[in-house]
Amino acid sequence: MAVPAFRSGLSFPRRIRVLDIQPIPPLQPVIFSGGAGIRLWPLCRARDREVAAVVARLRAEGRAEADHHPLVHRPWGRAEILATGERFRVKRLEVRPGAALSLQIHHHRAEHWTVVRGTARVHLDGTTFDLGEDQSTYIPVGAEHRLENPGPEPLEVVETQTGRYLSEDDIVRLDAGRSG
Numbered sequence: 001m002a003v004p005a006f007r008s009g010l011s012f013p014r015r016i017r018v019l020d021i022q023p024i025p026p027l028q029p030v031i032f033s034g035g036a037g038i039r040l041w042p043l044c045r046a047r048d049r050e051v052a053a054v055v056a057r058l059r060a061e062g063r064a065e066a067d068h069h070p071l072v073h074r075p076w077g078r079a080e081i082l083a084t085g086e087r088f089r090v091k092r093l094e095v096r097p098g099a100a101l102s103l104q105i106h107h108h109r110a111e112h113w114t115v116v117r118g119t120a121r122v123h124l125d126g127t128t129f130d131l132g133e134d135q136s137t138y139i140p141v142g143a144e145h146r147l148e149n150p151g152p153e154p155l156e157v158v159e160t161q162t163g164r165y166l167s168e169d170d171i172v173r174l175d176a177g178r179s180g
Contacts (some may be wrong), residue, residue: 070082074101075099076095076096076099076100076101076149077093077094077095077096077099077149077154077155078093078094079091079092079093079094079159080092082158084166087162087163087164087166088160088161088162088166089160089161089166090158090159090160090161091158091159091161092116092156092157092158092159093147093155093156093157093158093159094154094155094156095118095120095147095148095149095154095155095157096149096154097149097151097152097153097154097155098149098150099148099149100121100146100147100148100149101146101147101148102146102171102173102174102175103123103144103145103146103173103174103175104144104145104146104171104172104173104174105142105143105144105145105172105174106141106142106163106170106171106172107141107142107170107172108141108163108164108165108166108170109141109161109162109163109164109165109166109170110138110139110140110141110161110162110163111138111139111145111159111160111161111162112136112137112138112139112159112160112162113131113136113137113139113147113157113158113159114134114135114136114157114158114160115131115132115133115134115135115136115155115156115157116133116156116157116158117133117153117154117155117156118133118149118151118153118154118155118156119131119132119149119150119151119155120147120148120149120155120157121147121148121149121150122137122145122146122147122148123144123145123146123148124137124139124143124144124145125143125144125145126144130150141163144174
Protein backbone atom coordinates (compact mmCIF):
# COMPACT_ATOMS: atom_id res chain seq x y z
CA MET A 1 0.00 0.00 0.00
CA ALA A 2 1.45 3.37 -0.98
CA VAL A 3 2.04 6.09 1.58
CA PRO A 4 0.23 9.31 0.67
CA ALA A 5 2.44 12.17 -0.48
CA PHE A 6 2.41 15.50 1.29
CA ARG A 7 0.18 18.03 -0.42
CA SER A 8 2.52 20.97 0.13
CA GLY A 9 5.98 21.83 -1.10
CA LEU A 10 7.47 20.85 2.27
CA SER A 11 10.64 18.85 1.78
CA PHE A 12 13.36 17.47 4.02
CA PRO A 13 17.03 16.67 3.43
CA ARG A 14 17.26 13.03 2.24
CA ARG A 15 19.57 11.96 5.06
CA ILE A 16 17.20 12.42 8.00
CA ARG A 17 14.95 10.11 9.88
CA VAL A 18 12.15 11.12 12.19
CA LEU A 19 12.91 10.42 15.86
CA ASP A 20 9.73 11.68 17.46
CA ILE A 21 6.74 13.61 16.24
CA GLN A 22 4.45 15.31 18.72
CA PRO A 23 2.06 18.26 18.33
CA ILE A 24 4.17 21.40 18.41
CA PRO A 25 3.41 25.13 18.28
CA PRO A 26 3.78 26.79 14.87
CA LEU A 27 7.38 27.01 13.63
CA GLN A 28 8.89 25.21 16.62
CA PRO A 29 11.70 22.71 15.94
CA VAL A 30 11.17 18.99 15.60
CA ILE A 31 14.08 16.62 16.23
CA PHE A 32 15.52 14.48 13.44
CA SER A 33 18.55 12.23 13.37
CA GLY A 34 20.90 12.13 10.41
CA GLY A 35 24.28 10.72 9.48
CA ALA A 36 26.03 13.67 11.14
CA GLY A 37 23.98 13.62 14.36
CA ILE A 38 20.85 15.25 15.72
CA ARG A 39 19.31 18.11 13.74
CA LEU A 40 16.53 20.53 14.58
CA TRP A 41 14.20 21.28 11.70
CA PRO A 42 11.38 23.82 11.83
CA LEU A 43 7.99 22.33 11.15
CA CYS A 44 4.69 24.15 11.28
CA ARG A 45 1.91 22.66 13.38
CA ALA A 46 -0.32 22.16 10.34
CA ARG A 47 2.15 19.56 8.99
CA ASP A 48 3.01 17.62 12.17
CA ARG A 49 -0.23 15.63 12.16
CA GLU A 50 0.30 14.63 8.54
CA VAL A 51 3.88 13.54 9.22
CA ALA A 52 2.74 11.62 12.31
CA ALA A 53 0.02 9.89 10.27
CA VAL A 54 2.50 8.84 7.57
CA VAL A 55 4.96 7.51 10.16
CA ALA A 56 2.18 5.66 12.00
CA ARG A 57 1.05 4.07 8.74
CA LEU A 58 4.60 3.01 7.89
CA ARG A 59 4.99 1.45 11.35
CA ALA A 60 1.63 -0.33 11.04
CA GLU A 61 2.81 -1.83 7.75
CA GLY A 62 6.08 -2.94 9.39
CA ARG A 63 8.14 -0.73 7.08
CA ALA A 64 11.70 0.09 8.12
CA GLU A 65 11.36 3.59 6.62
CA ALA A 66 9.34 4.59 9.70
CA ASP A 67 12.52 4.60 11.79
CA HIS A 68 15.45 4.39 9.36
CA HIS A 69 16.06 6.35 6.20
CA PRO A 70 17.46 4.17 3.38
CA LEU A 71 20.17 6.75 2.57
CA VAL A 72 22.82 7.28 5.25
CA HIS A 73 25.75 9.70 5.05
CA ARG A 74 29.06 8.59 6.57
CA PRO A 75 32.50 10.22 6.87
CA TRP A 76 33.68 8.16 3.86
CA GLY A 77 30.64 8.85 1.62
CA ARG A 78 27.15 7.35 1.72
CA ALA A 79 25.23 4.09 1.73
CA GLU A 80 21.75 3.46 0.39
CA ILE A 81 19.68 0.36 1.12
CA LEU A 82 18.25 -0.90 -2.17
CA ALA A 83 16.56 -4.12 -1.05
CA THR A 84 16.06 -6.12 2.13
CA GLY A 85 14.79 -9.63 2.75
CA GLU A 86 14.75 -12.15 5.59
CA ARG A 87 18.40 -13.21 5.08
CA PHE A 88 19.78 -10.56 2.71
CA ARG A 89 20.29 -6.82 2.29
CA VAL A 90 21.58 -5.01 -0.82
CA LYS A 91 23.25 -1.61 -0.49
CA ARG A 92 24.75 0.88 -2.90
CA LEU A 93 27.94 2.36 -1.42
CA GLU A 94 29.52 5.54 -2.74
CA VAL A 95 33.02 6.14 -1.39
CA ARG A 96 34.64 9.56 -1.85
CA PRO A 97 38.08 9.74 -3.51
CA GLY A 98 40.80 8.99 -0.97
CA ALA A 99 38.29 7.80 1.66
CA ALA A 100 38.03 4.39 3.34
CA LEU A 101 35.51 2.54 5.48
CA SER A 102 36.65 1.40 8.90
CA LEU A 103 38.60 -1.83 9.31
CA GLN A 104 35.92 -4.21 10.58
CA ILE A 105 34.57 -7.71 11.06
CA HIS A 106 31.06 -9.18 11.24
CA HIS A 107 30.09 -12.15 13.41
CA HIS A 108 26.81 -12.99 11.67
CA ARG A 109 26.96 -11.94 8.03
CA ALA A 110 29.02 -12.34 4.89
CA GLU A 111 29.32 -9.67 2.21
CA HIS A 112 29.87 -9.65 -1.53
CA TRP A 113 31.20 -6.45 -3.09
CA THR A 114 30.79 -5.68 -6.81
CA VAL A 115 32.46 -2.58 -8.25
CA VAL A 116 30.09 -0.63 -10.48
CA ARG A 117 32.25 2.45 -11.06
CA GLY A 118 35.83 3.36 -10.11
CA THR A 119 38.60 1.32 -8.49
CA ALA A 120 38.26 -0.35 -5.11
CA ARG A 121 41.16 -1.22 -2.85
CA VAL A 122 40.16 -4.19 -0.69
CA HIS A 123 41.91 -5.15 2.54
CA LEU A 124 40.90 -8.72 3.42
CA ASP A 125 42.50 -10.71 6.24
CA GLY A 126 45.95 -9.16 5.80
CA THR A 127 46.01 -9.08 1.99
CA THR A 128 45.38 -6.05 -0.19
CA PHE A 129 44.18 -6.05 -3.80
CA ASP A 130 42.42 -3.75 -6.25
CA LEU A 131 39.15 -4.38 -8.09
CA GLY A 132 38.01 -2.57 -11.23
CA GLU A 133 34.58 -2.10 -12.72
CA ASP A 134 32.53 -5.32 -13.03
CA GLN A 135 34.86 -7.18 -10.63
CA SER A 136 33.80 -8.53 -7.25
CA THR A 137 35.00 -10.21 -4.08
CA TYR A 138 33.50 -12.25 -1.26
CA ILE A 139 33.96 -11.27 2.41
CA PRO A 140 33.32 -14.34 4.63
CA VAL A 141 31.80 -14.14 8.11
CA GLY A 142 34.49 -13.15 10.62
CA ALA A 143 36.95 -11.82 8.02
CA GLU A 144 38.84 -8.61 8.79
CA HIS A 145 38.09 -6.23 5.92
CA ARG A 146 38.09 -2.65 4.68
CA LEU A 147 36.97 -0.94 1.45
CA GLU A 148 38.96 2.02 0.18
CA ASN A 149 38.82 4.37 -2.80
CA PRO A 150 42.37 5.08 -4.05
CA GLY A 151 41.13 6.78 -7.22
CA PRO A 152 40.33 10.37 -8.17
CA GLU A 153 36.64 9.69 -8.88
CA PRO A 154 33.84 8.45 -6.58
CA LEU A 155 33.79 4.67 -6.10
CA GLU A 156 30.41 2.96 -6.48
CA VAL A 157 30.01 -0.56 -5.06
CA VAL A 158 26.99 -2.81 -4.69
CA GLU A 159 27.25 -4.64 -1.38
CA THR A 160 25.15 -7.77 -0.87
CA GLN A 161 24.92 -8.90 2.75
CA THR A 162 23.74 -12.42 3.60
CA GLY A 163 23.27 -14.15 6.92
CA ARG A 164 20.96 -14.81 9.80
CA TYR A 165 21.50 -11.39 11.42
CA LEU A 166 21.99 -8.25 9.30
CA SER A 167 21.70 -5.38 11.78
CA GLU A 168 24.32 -2.62 11.81
CA ASP A 169 25.27 -3.52 15.39
CA ASP A 170 27.02 -6.62 13.96
CA ILE A 171 29.86 -4.32 12.86
CA VAL A 172 32.95 -4.62 15.07
CA ARG A 173 35.22 -1.68 14.18
CA LEU A 174 38.91 -2.41 14.63
CA ASP A 175 40.01 1.23 14.11
CA ALA A 176 39.90 3.07 17.42
CA GLY A 177 37.60 6.08 17.27
CA ARG A 178 36.13 5.40 13.79
CA SER A 179 32.38 5.63 13.31
CA GLY A 180 32.06 4.60 9.69
